Amino acid sequence: MKKLFTYFILFIIYPVISFAQANNICLSCHVSDENETITNGFPIVYNHLEPNAPLAGGNFYWVKFEGDEKGHNIIGITEPDSKLNIAPGGDMAVQLSCAGTYGCHGGRTSEFDIGKEDGIVDDTEAIYGAHHEDDSCLKAATLDVDEQGTTVGKSYRFLFGIKGIEDFDWEQDNTNTSHNEYMGAGEYDQTETISSLCAQCHPSYYGTGLMPGGDGIGVGTSSPWLRHPTDIFLPQKGEYAGYGGDGNPYSLIAPVGRCNLYEIIDPAQVKPGKDVVMCLSCHRTHASPYDKMMRWDHKNNPNANGGCSICHTLKGDNTYGLSAHGNTIYGVSRIGLSDIGYAKGNCSHCHEMHASIDGAEPEPVNGEPSIYLLFDDNYEYPSQNKNFCYDCHGPVSFQEGGVTNYNYSKTFGGADILEPDTIYDAFNTSGSSHNLADILDFIKSKWPSTFNEHSNPCSGCHNPHLAQRIGIDPPTSAVTRPTDHNSIWGDSEDELMNAYTSRYQAPYWYNSTNYEPDGSEIGDGSNLVDYVTFCSDCHNKSNIIYSTSLERELLPINWNVEKHGKGNADGGIDIKEPYSSNSLGYVLSCTDCHEPHGSSNKFLIRKAVNGGKVSGTILSTTEWKYLCARCHNSDNEYIHHHSKDAPYPKKQCCLCHGKGQKGSKGGYKKCGKPPIDCSNCHFHGSDDSWAPLGTGRRTF
Known part of the structure; x- marks a missing residue:
């Protein structure tokens, strides 16, 4: 009898629908010519006018009228996607329907093929009877998680087998005190979560990518992730612990999944460590005003309406947005991405959330995802020349227009030295440089809670999400101390050289009587980062640092007692301007003599010091005089046998x-x-x- 009734319904409904909306029965109730999104109690998912209050899933208006990039291309609403012939991250090559074999809603297996019995479950067969079932188990007041998912009608939003709590007005009121609650999980073997449903078409973007159609790589199983994690606990440490904190409650821009629907006491709260990241933390399900069905305008501003910074709380407009990479005027801009609408400073210039952009690529280097979602390998230990940072700060740059990075002698000393002009060249000079492998070995053992074997050694001194272009007023800085990785060092008055000591005297700017680091008349260090404190995080009297290049341990440094530090000269000094022989207590900055990255001289000695170039290349310790003579009397006999000291x-x-x-x-x-x-x-x-x-x- 039930089957006969089904045939009757199909016989009555199908002629009407095929006449009205090309084989999409759902649109007979869930479409509107106006902009209202709830009509006669029906949720409207497709408006012919821009919707005034889009529901939780978004609205197919945008994919229909603004382009394929805005949403799922559904039969009866749009033509197939003009660019994608398979689902990204999978191999499904059939246009989507609302429900059934090729849809999201209702049943999709053969048991639901009760009408035409043609091997394809269509929209009507998939949701047959669901609208008339008792769905009280899906409501917060009468929640019954065990009952959920047992039938289509008792599944969250008719997504068969999926669990959650349904908001009474489909989030039309857009408030974080009353909203949908999505089932999430902290592991990949759950089939009741909203993200596990997405994975049926996009398996490479979930788990280990081993589901049918997946690439066998997936997201990974722990940090560092290969693709943006989903169905993974929001960490209870670091910047993520700030989601749900004061001033950052549950956001409908970046919602989270709940592992236990019964434990939700306050819908406006987020609990890192218990709540999870999910596909819908970033995407709408139907369509949105933004490319990739994003919940915010990620292409133009990854932190629009909070955006990425809701979870990544230390990477907002006031942090990453002020950095050299995140600046919207001169920030990172990878070749090829601006052509498809990505603004300068966008996260995607470095991070490919799913190891693909614009559906297919530009493809990641080597064709596979890399850790931290980077488009290339982060660092190849123990190499000195295989580093992700070189992809822009190298001779062949992915950055539009390239990046020029001269050495300290030129940039902050004014010398006419045009090489090296990239960070790659500085680290791969024939003279000396900081050894990247040695740096990584040291920082991961010294500060294991901040750095690990997957870290980029450059991050020991530079947090790429904070590092700024150097500025004087207000002070800005490119460095972060390894002891305080999430805070710029040198961007406040108490982190400058004149705060470290009142006895600092800046050396001369090249061929000038003005001073480093900016060629101005300021010589007291009030415009220079306190590099002594910065460098001393590693180079101090206690740390033992092995140098592969020197094949020995580095010498300990105690700047509090050394004569170029806070220790005084014994009796007198014979010294050149701007220093005076009348003072015995000058304190130098490390960068007055040393390059931070590398130099053609040994021991990272600068090529130009105190207003002029060193007179020879320092290839060994017997040639210290080339450096010392830039400030000191170079007459050896006088210094050691005749001077007052x-x-x-x-x-x-x-x-x-x-x-x-x-x-x-x-x-x-x-x-x-x-x-x-x-x-x-x-x-x-x-x-x-x-x-x-x-x-x-x-x-x-």
């Missing part, structure tokens, strides 16, 4: 200088001639204990 009388010369040439009648004519290797006595932490007539005084 000279500690060594001119006697017993051979003890230090060694024996001279052998005479024709035996013996030696005289002692060896200077200079002695400077590094015997002068290095970080040194005293003159090398000298046979040593005094025990500090010599650096």
